[in-house]
Amino acid sequence: MNKLFITLTISIVSLYSVVAQENEVTIDFTTQKFIGNESELNRQKYFAMHDSYSNWDLASDADYLFKKLGIHHGRTFGGPAPFRKSKTEIPSLAEAKAMTDRAAEGIKKSPLFDEFATTDFVITDHPSEAFQLNQDYNKVAEYDATYLKNAYPVIPKYYEVMNEPFVHAKDYVETWDETPAVIIEMSKLYKTVADKVHSEIPDMMVGGYASAYPEVEKDDFGYWDTRMKTFMDVAGESMKFFATHIYDGRNVEGDFSYRSGSNSEGILDLIEAYSFKKWGVVKPHVISEYGYTAQGLVGKPYSPELNGTCLIAYNKILMQLLDKPDRLLKAIPFITSKATWFYDNKEGNPNGYPYPWVIKKKEEDGSYTFTHLKKFYELWKGVEGKRIEVASNNPDIQIHGFSKEGKVFIAINNLSDENQDVALNFLNNSTNYIKNITLRRLYTTATGFPRLIYFTNESSIDSVKLKPGETIIAECDVTPIEFNNTLKENNYYTDTYLQPIEKNKAITFNFKNIEAIKNGRAYIKMGVGRSHDMSKKPTITLNGKTIEVPNNWAGYDQLARERFFGVIGIPIEIKHLVDGENKVEITFPDSGGHVSSVIINVESRG
Template sequence: MNIKIKIISISLLISITSFSQNAKVSIDFTTQKYIGSESELKREKYFNIHSSFSNWGLAFEADYLFDQLDIKFGRTFGGPAPFRKSKTEIPSPSVAKTNGANTVKHWKNAPLFNKYKTNDLIITDHPRSAFQLNTDYDKIAAYNVEYIKNAFPVMPKYYEVMNEPFVHAKDYVKTWAETGGVILEMSKLHKVVADKIHAEIPDIMVGGYSSAWPEVDRKDFDHWNTRMKLFMDTAGESMKFFATHLYDGRNVAGDFNYRSGSNSEAILDLIESYSYKKWGVVKPHLISEYGYTSKGLLGKPYSPELSGTCLTSYNNILMSLLDKPDRLLKSIPFIVGDGNWFYQDKKNNPDGHPYPWVILRKNKDGVKKFTDLKKFYELWKNVSGKRIDITSNNPDIQVNAFLKPEKAYVALNNLHDKEQSIALDFLNKSADHIKNITLRRLYTNTSGIPKLIYFTDLSVMKNIDLKPGETVILECDIDTIQFSNSIIENNSYSKTYLQKIEANKTISFDIDNVETAKKGRAFIKMGIGRAHELSKSPKITINGHIAKIPSNWAGYDQASRDQFFGVINIPIDIEYTSSGTNKIEVTFPDTGGHVSSVILNVERMSKN
């Protein structure tokens, strides 16, 4: 198959505006950025496909996908599945050993195995194959351990016991009122399986619960208390990670909404804060699916417009996850291989259309061709290197930047549903090092069709307009640069979380283990869940200093949701912070809702 990308060699097609800018992005090639101890961009954390090297269909264009685009493998439904054949009998460990030995042949015979095998992979199972109510969890764990020991020629790094289990709780009982007991039992199984696997197979990390529907603020945070909190209380100590699926749209249940931006930030911050409260550490995330979904998508002809919507969601969520390398193990955009199984699904796909999220589809003649989803990987091709300092004064403009020898990559993303005009400010004479720029633009046109266009041979840009939902990458050819400054970002947490809001009643958060400095930046990340008409601008003080609350946050206004649930990022003077414990006090003028989390983010700057 011939791979073609549209390349335009002209500088006049960059939109440079004369009116006032509503966003400013500052970029500094001379300052290396650390988040925790992480600076190097690890592509295996971010640029994955929801498939494995056992997928025969992906051999069709392996060189392009895995060598040229450097796509990494992500996740496969290749777990032990003790109830695959019988829903009442748990096979013995000896059967597990035999089944595992047969599975090894499948992996080794796959055409991608020899060249592309990796341990950086997640295995999981469907709930119906992994769990049955009122069974012996110790026997399940014994089967799972023996199977995993024998089934994999390369031991996977991650094991999710079940995929999206709690939304299937109703499958095991007659009424929704009974599902709470099923959720508890599913959580108990996670703990039993994790304890045995960690004891006998130390090279694999077990976690969960692969939340399909993390609408944690639903019914006054009842959804949090009866799902993720219950899971963390029951099984969390045995988990090596907490797995969450982040989807714009409507995944299985809940309101139609956009998790992109402040909402997904609030979900993950709540999980982190409760982890810190329980164990004094933030256990890492594993985002084993993310993207866009909704009802009514299956069994329809291939839609470039749907792919365009998905691409926007992938980039919106990716740009946020790129800010969390210190507490993220792996993330996978929900892009699967060829979805060959779906063509055989006569119930959901009677007319034989491709699965909506495949990278390879069949046309009417059975010939495979790429879908528009490959544009996600083409946009991010070759992006790597050490993180460099980049900031945006508008939370709707997401930014990340990386530098390696002779290359710098500057990524900008527009969360807003309107065009945004951005001023680019290259600090510390960074622009003097730029010899040439190739600009990659990924957006949807007025018909909703995704377009990836390259502009080549550009000089230093001072302004750029981003279309709604557009992502751009400036690939800069540069002189060799030595870092002269460093900035180290850390998040610090409180043991206080999820506090009810009462009018004029101060809520106090003691933030522990803060490292600060004389120079740098600091932010209070406030997560709140409140009715739309209630205030989002409380009085906030840190160590007695008053913070100014911005009126903007990342992403949309959430009007389609029952209430607002999101993080508002509040910049403060770093001089307001102290080493050790800091006190943050929050006072709202009206009653209702919760402060879900308060995190202090400090970025310490120093000369190298």
């Protein structure tokens, strides 16, 4: 079994190789982990696709996709669209009612409706159909609420008024200098619609703004100030969630970059930090699209290699979002059904090629076959259960574990673009519970082709060699397990955020109401954005005790980006935490950039 790169028997040689390896993950079947109050893996939250149960495209594949693979429906462009027909006239409420009657009947006729209709669903609209300048937003809100109350036989839980609106701000004015005013007007519409919908449809949550390319550090965080901060200042009080799109590559505009890893952590932590500063609570996220995109992909021949790049991105980002179940409502990989509309786009797709992110593509004879994107759901098939304690000593090695009756699932991902040897250290005799292991491995070959392979009837795993971007899932058949311990993770926030860095000047962050712990782990999560030639290793003290800052962070070095922006996780000794108020001071040896957020993460073992 050498080709598996797995040590399956314990010998002097294998023991030495495990000791010599730098990367180690620890796994404890007997300890149940909570993040906030969340322990059970919610598959509706994490394993949806960007498609609707009202779509007929995948009806013939329903048993396999939605039952066997456990895929859920996640999002559609099926909102009220008050400006679909006219850019100057808002339809009357009577027209809205007539339209919704027809829409509701059409949805109920879908072959997927009876079995797969769900409330855990996001609806949105294209900006041009949802917003126009110099309109009465109260009338728009009345129309939207009337539509939403009647168009869906099962009312969706989540409503994004517009999809990626701010990248379209220029569509409404002559110059870029005028777009900040458009962004404010779009935000006002969001607030007006949210207030109306929340008053008339209590079970629906309105949020936004569905940021297309959250390059928040651009222009020394001027991009943050004029986009998400502006939105939160104008509309945030009325939002039930904040929506962000996370893509490796280049989404619409901005620099080509990889958001998976420390960069996306920095974006989401900044939103959380400002939410806490404004309202004293962290409003949850909806990641209504994530994956990989770039210029020049649309209207080109189908590419298995592009599928492979997307699959790697989905898994990297998913593994990060699995760390946030207590402050994440839904995360949707951008995988669509057949996108039949794209074949009719003669201008953008004159050769009739498939849309790059479909799960089924049209062949020359008119039939449809599955693309490799199906492998994302095949890899994660059946993964569920209560979270167990796992840990990694390298932020590039992501790990999660879940336990249910008769099964334990261990997922490990390599964020790095290098091969990684990883030792698996099972605690509290966890290996004694294992009867059999099926190993799933998803990676790309040297030519970029995606491969999902299975190895069955393995008895143990002591170490793995991960390819760049590879994800493995070990499905362990186990004897009955009882949890003997708990691990409870909580995040603590401060009123201070986005502080400019000045040479040798301490930046102070005061945290209140922290509970000191006697057994467990703790980290400082420091978000920092600054030029690549500037230090990322400040002097940090916690309650006067100096904390060592590592040289590593999750993901790549970001040198392809204009500047570094991301979160650096800094382990701290739990003895330095005290009950009540704790003070973190950060001092850099040079000036420039910002500390965007500081969060203290505590895992308490009970």
